[in-house]
Amino acid sequence: MKLLTHNLLSSHVRGVGPRGFPLRLQATEVRINPVEFNPDFVARMIPKVEWAALLEAADTLHLVEVPKGPIEGYEHDEKFLRQMHHVLLEVDVLEGTLQCPESGRLFPISRGIPNMLLSDEETET
Amino acid sequence: MIDVQTKMAGRALELLYLPEGQPCYLLDIGCGSGLSGDYLSDEGHYWVGIDISPAMLDAALDRDTEGDLLLGDMGQGIPFKPGSFDGCVSISAIQWLCNANKKSDIPAKRLYCFFSSLYSVLVRGARAVLQLYPENSEQLELITTQATKAGFTGGVVVDFPNSAKAKKFYLCLFSGPSTFLPKPLNESNDDDEEVQESEFTRERVLYRMARRGIVRKSREWVLGKKARRRRQGEDVRPDTRYTGRKRRPRF
Numbered sequence: 021m022k023l024l025t026h027n028l029l030s031s032h033v034r035g036v037g038p039r040g041f042p043l044r045l046q047a048t049e050v051r052i053n054p055v056e057f058n059p060d061f062v063a064r065m066i067p068k069v070e071w072a073a074l075l076e077a078a079d080t081l082h083l084v085e086v087p088k089g090p091i092e093g094y095e096h097d098e099k100f101l102r103q104m105h106h107v108l109l110e111v112d113v114l115e116g117t118l119q120c121p122e123s124g125r126l127f128p129i130s131r132g133i134p135n136m137l138l139s140d141e142e143t144e145t
Numbered sequence: 146m147i148d149v150q151t152k153m154a155g156r157a158l159e160l161l162y163l164p165e166g167q168p169c170y171l172l173d174i175g176c177g178s179g180l181s182g183d184y185l186s187d188e189g190h191y192w193v194g195i196d197i198s199p200a201m202l203d204a205a206l207d208r209d210t211e212g213d214l215l216l217g218d219m220g221q222g223i224p225f226k227p228g229s230f231d232g233c234v235s236i237s238a239i240q241w242l243c244n245a246n247k248k249s250d251i252p253a254k255r256l257y258c259f260f261s262s263l264y265s266v267l268v269r270g271a272r273a274v275l276q277l278y279p280e281n282s283e284q285l286e287l288i289t290t291q292a293t294k295a296g297f298t299g300g301v302v303v304d305f306p307n308s309a310k311a312k313k314f315y316l317c318l319f320s321g322p323s324t325f326l327p328k329p330l331n332e333s334n335d336d337d338e339e340v341q342e343s344e345f346t347r348e349r350v351l352y353r354m355a356r357r358g359i360v361r362k363s364r365e366w367v368l369g370k371k372a373r374r375r376r377q378g379e380d381v382r383p384d385t386r387y388t389g390r391k392r393r394p395r396f
Binding site (some may be wrong): 030041060131135 | 193211216221249
């Protein structure tokens with residue numbers, strides 16, 4: 021699971037709504053994958069990124085060189101875009117858990133795939 | 146088998162009408178082993194796939210797909226923040242929402258939950274193209290009704306409607322203001338051949354018209370009835386300007 025996906029994932033347990041974001045990440049196995057750099061895509065995703073959640077996740081994974089926020093004119097700043105590309109798309113969480121901040125429910129991550137299946141009681145009406 | 150899925154993925158991406166040359170962040174519902182996802186990656190897009198089958202997702206891992214995978218049930222909702230995705234595709238998946246796998250499942254509820262959460266996770270004005278195999282017209286209607294309730298506009302594009310084998314249904318949904326519905330593919334490119342499309346909007350329709358489509362006893366209805374009887378081979382008076390006109394009260 022890439023950090024870009026983690027930044028957008030939200031808990032859909034019944035009754036949680038917008039308080040189901042961000043999911044707290046705990047990782048036991050992480051891998052770095054080289055991914056082709058596409059500056060257009062990274063620049064388009066920057067406005068969608070929730071920085072507090074990203075910084076928290078990067079902190080948990082002990083990542084270095086993580087920008088603290090969008091900088092002026094980031095669309096043309098290749099160094100900034102490359103750093104964001106690495107953080108968002110090249111860091112892959114293979115094993116770990118995601119925790120819903122409101123309900124405390126744990127979603128396990130196995131082989132890079134988070135299990136978001138809910139039981140009947142938890143499903144949104 | 147692989148070829149058909151890839152072709153459908155291509156057609157779905159075509160119907161999405163994404164802006165040219167721009168890599169987008171897409172959602173693949175019922176991604177399975179990632180066949181459609183691979184097509185999206187080849188076109189330069191980034192995607193997240195959801196599937197309910199761990200076996201299929203394992204197969205996707207073996208195929209080393211580039212998109213992120215999630216194990217989830219689409220009928221429980223899409224677990225993403227609002228405005229996450231630039232578009233959504235689905236190949237041969239959403240008809241499964243109409244099956245009730247457990248006694249407690251109500252298809253209409255699951256469909257509504259799916260569509261309303263899909264509406265929310267799409268960027269404003271984004272589209273969703275969902276290829277499906279509806280069992281019958283009631284099933285298709287159930288699906289489109291729930292999609293409309295969730296706030297989508299759009300319609301069903303039927304490719305090759307006259308071929309039993311090649312016929313494919315694409316449910317094209319728009320989350321913004323109503324735009325045009327793409328033209329379906331047809332074997333013979335005759336312009337006078339009737340193409341099946343159904344467009345639905347949230348506009349309210351007069352109750353009696355919604356029930357029948359045509360108001361009973363109106364001129365339109367009379368002309369329709371006469372045309373029907375002519376087709377049946379009956380002897381019918383020709384239509385004149387007096388046909389179906391309002392008579393005096395004492396008639």
